[in-house]
Amino acid sequence: MRAIFPIDQFNSKQTIMSEQSPSYAITIRLRYPDLSGLLGKITTAIGHANGFIGAVDIVGVQDGQIVRDITVNASNVAHGQAIVELLRQLDDVTVINVSDRVFLMHLGGKIEVNSKMPIKTRDDLSMAYTPGVARVCMSIAEDPDASFALTIRKNTVAVVSDGSAVLGLGNIGPRAAMPVMEGKAMLFKEFGGVDAFPICLETQDTEEIIATVARLAPTFGGINLEDISAPRCIEIEERLEEMLEIPVFHDDQHGTAIVVLAGLKNSLRLLGKELSEVQIVINGSGAAGTAITKLLQHAGAQHIVVCDTKGAISTSRTDPLNPIKQWLAENTNKDCKAGTLSEVIRGADVFIGVSVADVLTENDVASMNRDAIVFALANPNPEIKPALAAHHVKIMATGRSDYPNQINNVLCFPGLFRGLLDVRAIRVNNEMKIAAAEAIAAVIDPEDLHTDYIVPSVFDRRVTGVVAQAVADTAIATGVARRGNKPSYHVT
16 A cells, blocks of 8 residues: 555554544545445445545446545544555455545645736736836835735735644644645635735744834735744734734634634523623633633623633732733632632633643533533644533534534634725724624524524635624724725826
8 A cells, every 4th residue: 555645654543533524534546346245345344444435436447447536534644544454454455545635735835826917918018017017116105005005915914923833733833834824825815805925934033023024014914923822922913013004913812712702792692691790711821811801801701710720810829920821810800719720610601711622521511500601612622522511511612613613713814804904904903803703793693593503604605794894894983994995096
């Protein structure tokens, strides 16, 4: 057997989970005699191995032998390898090769640059480049704001990362971060019509990142910071916001917070509860947990306790607190609750996890208030498995696509940046974030709300439009938009 991609580089002793996923899809090319019943034996073997069969395609038939490609979703790399090994043991069946479909998608990168118009004649060349382009250059030199209308800046966002906190993989560096940033750029284009370009920096020095982004800013209409570790990401965003004339948005912080607020608003609406009254426990005191806390407070939440690995954060803690935790201590947990997560979650109405897998037990959720809401958002594995929590909570959400109520930032950032670019906003403020959350929540009509449907699907094409409109309107209303809905630039 020859694997097209080195899937054995991963830990083959990985525990095989019950959920198959396209993230672990493989295409297995098999050759076997064209005999009745043999395909059935193959598919039965895959089924017994708990593989999910997708496409079954004939590649060719020759000399009584048939070659087929069978696409199978596995649970992880080890599971896929186990399925392949099982097929190798079948009589008369030869495994020709195995293709990892995820690696196939990434071959050569996932994005490219295309011209908006063809260059076929001398006239085309004269207008697109010299000499015609000189008049456009001078127009921008006289009025720098014209760059937003007369260049790609009008619709282009930089997706900037240093590779220090990529997904759940940690500090893997800028080169390994590129596939994620490319994927982000794809989502910008697909869902928001925004041209985005990935920029992965060969530095993790705060000052160098700030200086580099500042120097790149004239090319872009907005900056999306991505997968930069805390607490540096907070300082980088805050300082760039002060320096630049374009919006800077760290999606891991604020995109997560916006979609959490949207989901929580609909959850509380469904259960007839008020944000100002519910007891909320947030596990995770990093950038995302802090951003969620701040946005919930701006939206009206009054009772929030944030936990780290040592338990509840409060002014009564005697251990040293970093600046982020010091702010949380001074601005949350008014009753100075103390203890571990298991202790402070008792009687809580809402749990929001942006931490690590399996820190929440079944007993913990059982101790929560009636009709509890649990957002277990750690990826790829949540703070508690939904099956364990199901009997004790009313509404369960995760960050995964294979469970209901996925809290996915795709619901936010394409529409948010669409709105920012449309009005040439100079920054993102809290009013715009709350407007975006309310727009996402309002996509679902109140009568259609369900415990398994508190946020719209990421493929609901209404979302981008309503978020963009809400953000644009709020930017204008709060005085951070350069213009209204019509472009204003001069041509000389």
